[in-house]
Amino acid sequence: MKWVEEFKRLNKKYLLVGFLSSLSIFLIGIVLFRSIQNRNEFDKKSITAQIKPTLTNTAVPTLSVTPTFTPAPVLTLKPAEAPAKILFGIGSQAGSAMDYRIVKEAPVQMLTSWYNGTKDLEWMQVQKNDLIPRLYAKGYLVHLITWSDLPEETIQTPYGSACGRAYPVSTQVVEDMRQLAQIYSGPGPMYITLFTEFQTYTCTDNNWNGNENYWKTLKDNFRKIKDIFHANAPNSKVAISWGSWSGRYDDQSNQGGRSLFSHFEDILHESDFNAFQSMQSDSNVQDILDMTRILGSYGKPVMLAHYKPSNHSQDVFNSDMNKIFTDEIIHQLISNGLFAFSFMDNDMLENETSYQIVKNGIQKYGR
Structure with missing residues (x-):
């Protein structure tokens, strides 16, 4: 019957569109996920480059690596010694x-x-x-x-x-x-x-x-x-x-x-x-x-x-x-x-x- 065949034809079309839409959404999701992951990796590298971990010996036999912010030392200029006088x-x-x-x-x-x-x-x-x-x-x-x-x-x-x-x-x-x-x-x-x-x-x-x-x-x-x-x-x-x-x-x-x-x-x-x-x-x-x-x-x-x-x-x-x-x-x-x-x-x-x-x-x- 014609309406049956037309239904089958349309059903295939919609299935194909649905499949392509799902695939697009899936691919977009992957791209977004990798972008977020890369951004997190960048942030981690950026922090690591700025914060040098300090090795701290604790009471337990483990090595703890704790990132700490160390303030830059204040530069003080020592006055030049005055030359001896006569x-x-x-x-x-x-x-x-x-x-x-x-x-x-x-x-x-x-x-x-x-x-x-x-x-x-x-x-x-x-x-x-x-x-x-x-x-x-x-x-x-x-x-x-x-x-x-x-x-x-x-x-x-x-x-x-x-x-x-x-x-x-x-x-x-x-x-x-x-x-x-x-x-x-x-x-x-x-x-x-x-x-x-x-x-x-x-x-x-x-x-x-x-x-x-x-x-x-x-x-x-x-x-x-x-x-x-x-x-x-x-x-x-x-x-x-x-x-x-x-x-x-x-x-x-x-x-x-x-x-x-x-x-x-x-x-x-x-x-x-x-x-x-x-x-x-x-x-x-x-x-x-x-x-x-x-x-x-x-x-x-x-x-x-x-x-x-x-x-x-x-x-x-x-x-x-x-x-x-x-x-x-x-x-x-x-x-x-x-x-x-x-x-x-x-x-x-x-x-x-x-x-x-x-x-x-x-x-x-x-x-």
């Missing part, structure tokens, strides 16, 4: 030095006075109740240098005959230093540089050989004077002062130059600090480096007690200052023990170019 000073007398322009415009904290003999005690005594209290009150460090320019002569010492300047090896200098200590004693630090350029005090300069009696007596007086200052000026520190030329050469046959240091090894160890001058007329930079290294090897702080080219050459002065006031040289000096640098006087600073070099250097490296 104590700068100037002479030649503290009273006038207080009014120097360099003292007012740069951190010059140590003022130097020179003592040349017994007669100086007269005017220094006057300062005891005036200038010296003012120095300490203003916070300056007091620095004394002793020097003798008396004629050389044959003298008798406890060790026998010697030839040289009599005052430094006399009993008089010991008593004079007691009075000097009492005059300058105060509440602040005081540095005493004894017998500056002492290598020139003997009739034959610089040599140990032939001068043994003089040097032994000078050592004895140094020890006595050091004890006197410690007793009468408790804030004092005492050293003996070398001429920088000793670092330039070595005379082993006469035990002069660098060979002389070993004969004063005991004093260099006993001193509160070690000191030298530098006054060469050609250049002083290498001398200053060498002397700081040599004296610093004895384990005590080193002071350049007085600096000035002996020929008053502005060119030498400027050359020295331009080389010294550099990070490299200052670092070497400090590393080898230099703690103080004193200009002999204000003469070289009357030149404006020289003044600015020194002012800038002290402002950068002075304390």
